[in-house]
Amino acid sequence: MTVPLKKKIRYNRAETRAAWILLLPSVIGLICITYLPMIASFTLSLFSWNGLGEMKFLRLENYTRLFTRDTKFYGSLLTTLEYAGISVAGSIVYSMIIALLLNRKIPARGFFRAVFYLPYVLPALAVYLGWKWLYDYNHGFFNYGIKLLGGSSVKFLDSSAMVTPSLACIAVWLSGNLIVIFLAGLQNVPRTYHEAAEIDGANAWQRFWGITIPCMTPIIFYNLLMSLVTNLQVITPALSLTKGGPGTGSYFMCYMLYTQAFKSHKYGYGSAIAVVLFLIIAVFTGILFGTSKSWIFYEGDDKA
């Protein structure tokens, strides 16, 4: 009994060693670039440090300050959630619709697929500067159109109520990668289900809700997760377009972290914000995973 077990272990060891050697570069990368900085960031969040001077141990003072005395924190949190909510919902619905359209036999399908994917591969800064001109209050293209039609100018980026939805629209427009993933998913929905349903007399709408959507739930889950994590960490539009404003209109948490740490040189405080943002993302991801079992359909799953 023991002999074959030993053999088995030795065989596994050789394999394990090879695996470790092959994994080593990425493990080292993961440790040095992700885990150590995370630990450092958490440790730093307990200190006050301006980068050049002495570090002072503060216990949880940075966190108390953030939750009780910082006038911008809750505004920043709400702004981030609002942005993530609009852009996640918007990009999922928009990408799904575009993917459904592109999945049909339309003329010049390859061309349209490229067109909708294009925004995703454009350099982010160029995209945002282009949109800045579209949204501009004084000379922008949208307001030019609105005025031409007899309306009055809209403060797309210049009012704290409009700025987050306006920026989220750009995120939706940029979601070309989701379209591609949805398209791949749509092509995996078994034809046979549709044919069977057609024979049973189901119309297009019933087939969409009854077959396409359930078969797509794993893909929707993946896209939802990726989109949520990306959008909660939003910073580029604030950096390139609005500088966090007007007021705290686009003062996203990542942007707050960045300005506190790298502009105001309050590294401890910036780290505390990073830790809080990490926990918030963890909570949302946890909720998503927790509920996933009840609505995701896997082929071959007993529940289906």
Add this chain to the structure above:
Amino acid sequence: MKKVLAIVLCLALMLPLLALAEGDGRVHITYSFWGNQTEAESVQAALDVFNGMQDKIFVEPMQIPNEEYTQTLVNYAIADQLPDCGMVNENAVLYFSRNGVMADVSDMYAGEELQPMDCITFRDAGVPVGYSSCNEILILYYNKDMFDAANEPYPSADTPYTWDEFVEVAKRLTFDEAGKHPGEEGFNPEKIVQYGAFVNNWTWQMEVWALSNGGAWFSEDGNECLINSPEAIESIQKVADLALVEHVAPLNVIPEDNGIGVGIGSGTVAMTTDGTWRLGTDFPNLEINYGIAPLPVMKEEVTSCTSGLTGVFKGKHQQEAYEFVKWYTREESNWDSLVLTGIWMPKSEYYYKTEEGIQAWLGNEKYPFKDLETGRKVLVDYTMNYAKPACWYFTPNTQITTNEILFTALQSVWSGERTAEDVITEIYPELCEAIVVD
């Protein structure tokens, strides 16, 4: 064959090492700066001159992107890898000097004939910690063609507008599609085709209006925050009201360092306040028939002066770095590339107080602003009589106060969502706390 190839390759790899080991008997120091490609070339040209004129010091440039400049220097400082000298952002000078990064400058200009002006001396608790590389002040630029078209006399170089006059003139220069001016029956603020004025609301440039209105942002020793005084608050509101109430200025809710582009440079604004460096950096490319005048006056005539610093960092080659910086920041070393192009105004009093000095730059035919008499009043006399240092010359932590807290908060005032009083009252405790942070 393979062996020969391997040996050749190994030798090729070792070549750079040989170059390093060779040495030229000179002390190599590094000078860090930000700027675009043109600026990098002009820096290199200046370094070539310096490296060529003596054989003790060799200066190598280190270009760092502007946006990340200060943070990059901090990273180098943490790693103990700071360059020997370099440009320093105005808002980071006291931060660096307080944390022991900057070398002592107390005898940098001792016994020199040309002394830098008082206005551009950075002081921490009264002690000089650095000198700007040049002098820049805020002035009013105007589009002469727009004034001619409106039959409006040009702003005077001697007697500045009062604030009310400024607003009135701006109203006469503002009109909508139907040619109506603000205040006239049927004027439509949604359809303005030409604006009368734009006051640059890039945060640090707003401090001058508090001074002009008889207030201040910070006390002169840099220890107290005074921005909640009625004068300071009123000055912010008055500037915001140019767009919100008077309808004479374009809306600029999220300011960038592009006031000239939002204002006179857009071709639809008649007057704009901005810094004198624009004479060299922007106007030569703008094709605008422009003039210059002192800033309008709320209560007291005043302008702000400022400019970045070329600093020496503590280190092994401090003495060599001193020598280079002293040479590099002399007006003559940058005479053709920066002074005569209009980008730098001289930093030594000699160029403002003596006729010979004034003629040397303002009177030079290469200088971009051609009207010597106006230049004498608006650039020279205005600097000498009315310039006060911007707050970062004496107030610590402006990288937090003006650049972060005020910058974000004031946007709600520019957009008209909140009043200046409301916003300043809210952030005042935060500002007070920020200036005493180490």
